[in-house]
Amino acid sequence: MQVKVINKSNNELPAYQTQSAAGLDLRANLDEPINLKPMQRMLVSTGLFMELPEGYEAQIRPRSGLAFKHGITVLNSPGTIDADYRGEIKILLVNLSDESFLIESGERVAQMVISKHEQIDWELVETLEDSKRSAGGFGSTG
Ligand SMILES: O=c1ccn([C@H]2C[C@H](O)[C@@H](COP(=O)(O)OP(=O)(O)OP(=O)(O)O)O2)c(=O)[nH]1
Numbered sequence: 001m002q003v004k005v006i007n008k009s010n011n012e013l014p015a016y017q018t019q020s021a022a023g024l025d026l027r028a029n030l031d032e033p034i035n036l037k038p039m040q041r042m043l044v045s046t047g048l049f050m051e052l053p054e055g056y057e058a059q060i061r062p063r064s065g066l067a068f069k070h071g072i073t074v075l076n077s078p079g080t081i082d083a084d085y086r087g088e089i090k091i092l093l094v095n096l097s098d099e100s101f102l103i104e105s106g107e108r109v110a111q112m113v114i115s116k117h118e119q120i121d122w123e124l125v126e127t128l129e130d131s132k133r134s135a136g137g138f139g140s141t142g
């Protein structure tokens with residue numbers, strides 16, 4: 001995959017931490033640490049620019065440990081990176097705890113899953129084929 005990295009303080013590419021991990025951990029790439037106050041949201045730089053292959057997307061997701069221990073999550077989770085996006089990958093973090101959280105440059109603050117996806121063409125019809133579920137939703141199965 002084509003990747004351009006503009007690093008401020010570290011030059012590690014996002015990496016899978018274990019052999020079969022789905023997510024590549026993303027590191028904050030900062031001039032100076034960010035102190036994220038309770039309920040504050042902030043766009044965090046990664047220094048990464050990518051060229052995803054056509055038909056692929058990347059999702060920016062929270063790290064469970066940060067969410068559990070510190071209430072730090074990705075506000076727009078999962079963030080969507082389009083294949084034609086050429087700008088810097090940014091992470092929209094929010095602090096849902098009642099304590100400030102210090103983000104240092106190089107810290108792994110989120111993860112990115114790269115997946116194949118489809119694009120559809122609409123075909124307008126008058127009626128849809130019925131199914132056992134039909135229009136039942138929102139707990140209709142009990
Ligand atoms: O967490 C994210 C989400 C998005 N993006 C970048 C890549 C993506 O391709 C672009 C647009 O994202 P999205 O479509 O979610 O935002 P929008 O509010 O619909 O903006 P736009 O009008 O630019 O599509 O912003 C990020 O860097 N991080």
Ligand SMILES: [Mg+2]
Pocket residue numbers: none
């Ligand atoms: Mg959009």
